[in-house]
Amino acid sequence: xxxxxxxxxxxxxxxxxxxxxxxxxxxxxxxxxxxxxxxxxxxxxxxxxxxxxxxxxxxxxxxxxxxxxxxxxxxxxxxxxxxxxxxxxxxxxxxxxxxxxxxxxxxxxxxxxxxxxxxxxxxxxxxxxxxxxxxxxxxxxxxxxxxxxxxxxxxxxxxxxxxxxxxxxxxxxxxxxxxxxxxxxxxxxxxxxxxxxxxxxxxxxxxxxxxxxxxxxxxxxxxxxxxxxxxxxxxxxxxxxxxxxxxxxxxxxxxxxxxxxxxxxxxxxxxxxxxxxxxxxxxxxxxxxxxxxxxxxxxxxxxxxxxxxxxxxxxxxxxxxxxxxxxxxxxxxxxxxxxxxxxxxxxxxxxxxxxxxxxxxxxxxxxxxxxxxxxxxxxxxxxxxxxxxxxxxxxxxxxxxxxxxxxxxxxxxxxx
Amino acid sequence: xxxxxxxxxxxxxxxxxxxxxxxxxxxxxxxxxxxxxxxxxxxxxxxxxxxxxxxxxxxxxxxxxxxxxxxxxxxxxxxxxxxxxxxxxxxxxxxxxxxxxxxxxxxxxxxxxxxxxxxxxxxxxxxxxxxxxxxxxxxxxxxxxxxxxxxxxxxxxxxxxxxxxxxxxxxxxxxxxxxxxxxxxxxxxxxxxxxxxxxxxxxxxxxxxxxxxxxxxxxxxxxxxxxxxxxxxxxxxxxxxxxxxxxxxxxxxxxxxxxxxxxxxxxxxxxxxxxxxxxxxxxxxxxxxxxxxxxxxxxxxxxx
Numbered sequence: 001x002x003x004x005x006x007x008x009x010x011x012x013x014x015x016x017x018x019x020x021x022x023x024x025x026x027x028x029x030x031x032x033x034x035x036x037x038x039x040x041x042x043x044x045x046x047x048x049x050x051x052x053x054x055x056x057x058x059x060x061x062x063x064x065x066x067x068x069x070x071x072x073x074x075x076x077x078x079x080x081x082x083x084x085x086x087x088x089x090x091x092x093x094x095x096x097x098x099x100x101x102x103x104x105x106x107x108x109x110x111x112x113x114x115x116x117x118x119x120x121x122x123x124x125x126x127x128x129x130x131x132x133x134x135x136x137x138x139x140x141x142x143x144x145x146x147x148x149x150x151x152x153x154x155x156x157x158x159x160x161x162x163x164x165x166x167x168x169x170x171x172x173x174x175x176x177x178x179x180x181x182x183x184x185x186x187x188x189x190x191x192x193x194x195x196x197x198x199x200x201x202x203x204x205x206x207x208x209x210x211x212x213x214x215x216x217x218x219x220x221x222x223x224x225x226x227x228x229x230x231x232x233x234x235x236x237x238x239x240x241x242x243x244x245x246x247x248x249x250x251x252x253x254x255x256x257x258x259x260x261x262x263x264x265x266x267x268x269x270x271x272x273x274x275x276x277x278x279x280x281x282x283x284x285x286x287x288x289x290x291x292x293x294x295x296x297x298x299x300x301x302x303x304x305x306x307x308x309x310x311x312x313x314x315x316x317x318x319x320x321x322x323x324x325x326x327x328x329x330x331x332x333x334x335x336x337x338x339x340x341x342x343x344x345x346x347x348x349x350x351x352x353x354x355x356x357x358x359x360x361x362x363x364x365x366x367x368x369x370x371x372x373x374x375x376x377x378x379x380x381x382x383x384x385x386x387x388x389x390x391x392x393x394x395x396x397x398x399x400x401x402x403x404x405x406x407x408x409x410x411x412x413x414x415x416x
Numbered sequence: 417x418x419x420x421x422x423x424x425x426x427x428x429x430x431x432x433x434x435x436x437x438x439x440x441x442x443x444x445x446x447x448x449x450x451x452x453x454x455x456x457x458x459x460x461x462x463x464x465x466x467x468x469x470x471x472x473x474x475x476x477x478x479x480x481x482x483x484x485x486x487x488x489x490x491x492x493x494x495x496x497x498x499x500x501x502x503x504x505x506x507x508x509x510x511x512x513x514x515x516x517x518x519x520x521x522x523x524x525x526x527x528x529x530x531x532x533x534x535x536x537x538x539x540x541x542x543x544x545x546x547x548x549x550x551x552x553x554x555x556x557x558x559x560x561x562x563x564x565x566x567x568x569x570x571x572x573x574x575x576x577x578x579x580x581x582x583x584x585x586x587x588x589x590x591x592x593x594x595x596x597x598x599x600x601x602x603x604x605x606x607x608x609x610x611x612x613x614x615x616x617x618x619x620x621x622x623x624x625x626x627x628x629x630x631x632x633x634x635x636x637x638x639x640x641x642x643x644x645x646x647x648x649x650x651x652x653x654x655x656x657x658x659x660x661x662x663x664x665x666x667x668x669x670x671x672x673x674x675x676x677x678x679x680x681x682x683x684x685x686x687x688x689x690x691x692x693x694x695x696x697x698x699x700x701x702x703x704x705x706x707x708x709x710x711x712x713x714x715x716x717x718x719x720x
Contacts, residue, residue: 115484118477127473
């Protein structure tokens with residue numbers, strides 16, 4: 001294991017210099033006459049996916065790129081992998097580049113796993129000899145040894161994905177682009193993928209990591225940049241930039257909420273946002289399983305609400321309600337909301353949720369009335385990281401103790 | 417973290433030492449790349465061509481893959497490569513020789529038709545497949561970079577495989593009709609090269625156009641039909657009126673098919689005039705086609 005080359009301490013592997021990318025959007029307006037549409041006149045508008053973006057990635061560094069959808073993150077990858085050229089500016093690359101993109105896109109269903117390793121590998125840019133040399137490692141990593149001579153159309157989707165990733169992960173490039181691919185496969189396979197990425201990182205591979213999975217970004221990256229509307233808006237340590245992005249996202253949520261309400265039907269109380277904190281009150285993205293978590297519900301009431309109930313719902317990513325916490329269950333007493341802005345905290349001493357990403361929502365209602373006053377449905381994400389070990393569906397706080405005395409077998413005593 | 421312990425030992429076995437070795441070996445190949453806005457100067461085109469050999473393995477793997485996949489899950493398999501031109505030959509003989517009494521330069525009409533159908537089927541099948549090649553690989557084009565000309569090129573190479581089988585059948589037919597194969601047959605090597613070059617030129621333009629306008633794929637069968645009648649497939653070159661010749665010969669398929677007949681059926685050297693036309697047109701068309709293709713390639717992933 002030899003880390004970054006000491007001979008070139010300041011070697012730069014990727015350099016973006018004032019790069020812009022414009023897309024022409026064709027208005028497919030059915031009202032415009034077909035002839036002018038055919039001649040390509042009609043409405044054409046410009047969309048700048050990237051505007052004047054400059055950054056550098058040093059040799060051996062792992063840079064994370066985060067930002068909302070449409071910020072231009074994927075365009076950066078497309079330019080780097082030369083799928084599409086920049087409109088202006090220059091990109092300098094030093095070394096062999098590989099992209100861990102949607103795996104298995106080079107597979108042909110009629111061919112066997114073995115044939116597809118060669119096909120997909122050469123599409124990704126490997127030489128035949130190289131693939132031959134790595135073939136056993138690839139197959140072992142994928143765990144589909146038994147089916148390697150079966151046409152991949154007979155594979156389960158999990159096997160398909162695993163083989164696809166195994167090929168891409170063994171390209172051993174100098175520069176690796178990773179785009180949201182780690183969200184595939186089961187938990188064990190995801191761990192295996194993370195291990196492989198770490199291994200490549202230790203071996204000095206320069207990496208560009210694009211993801212919405214903020215905890216992974218924080219864990220994997222040396223530095224993070226934040227993109228918004230085609231521009232680079234922040235750059236710094238992972239923790240700095242990730243929390244800045246979160247604040248940004250929270251503000252956007254409040255703004256979006258203001259727009260979402262139907263006028264004339266203004267509720268007397270609204271949930272404005274949900275934020276998470278640790279016991280000290282510091283803003284966090286989530287917590288570890290079995291660790292403490294404080295969920296803060298920010299609300300606004302136009303008048304006082306008597307005998308109110310506030311509930312917080314935890315949903316799985318597929319929308320199932322997993323858990324609910326409510327104010328009545330906390331102390332059984334009556335909750336009266338005064339007019340104005342305030343917040344209410346739910347303190348969970350030991351979080352029971354498994355490591356995963358959850359969406360969280362909250363409601364405000366009057367206990368006596370039938371309807372809910374406001375429903376803030378699952379717009380906040382909660383990241384639960386591995387903490388106390390979970391086997392099964394959830395963690396519960398528990399203790400253990402020994403009862404009774406050991407009965408020592410006689411034959412062991414003679415050795416002592 | 418019980419689970420990850422197990423994974424870690426596995427990952428360790430995928431030795432980092434091997435990884436280092438791979439990288440050291442690759443150092444010779446690695447070089448800096450600068451990505452700039454698309455430019456279309458000749459210098460650019462030449463640098464594209466220079467980089468093509470890097471992708472020879474991909475070209476090989478994909479071409480073999482085409483041949484492998486082509487007749488998979490068909491009952492007759494590779495027999496189709498023989499049947500296609502043979503059936504055309506039977507149909508043409510029925511219609512144009514028996515019914516229409518088309519002249520055939522003193523050669524049995526089936527053999528006369530087959531010597532033209534062999535290059536023609538190669539041309540039309542490869543062109544049809546190659547034209548759709550970019551559109552049928554959208555998944556790859558929008559995800560991975562490699563020189564896109566490789567896609568149409570692999571279909572041209574794969575069609576050469578069918579062509580080779582067709583040549584064997586031709587040998588059988590010539591034996592059957594007792595037409596001797598002369599030493600002139602070596603003249604076919606440059607002619608086949610010319611055919612492949614012309615095919616590639618047309619395929620590059622049409623595949624790039626198809627990526628932008630799907631109309632091309634719809635119009636192609638009709639175009640190929642017209643093209644066949646504009647080439648001496650069912651009739652001999654000699655029936656074309658002298659006045660039309662210079663225009664007629666601009667179609668390189670004329671020179672190519674005429675050369676096939678000269679060499680195989682008459683046992684003489686190819687007539688130089690049609691062949692010269694075909695060579696000049698191809699020599700002008702291929703670089704132009706490559707330039708057009710490379711221009712289209714820049715925006716291909718965005719527009720396809």
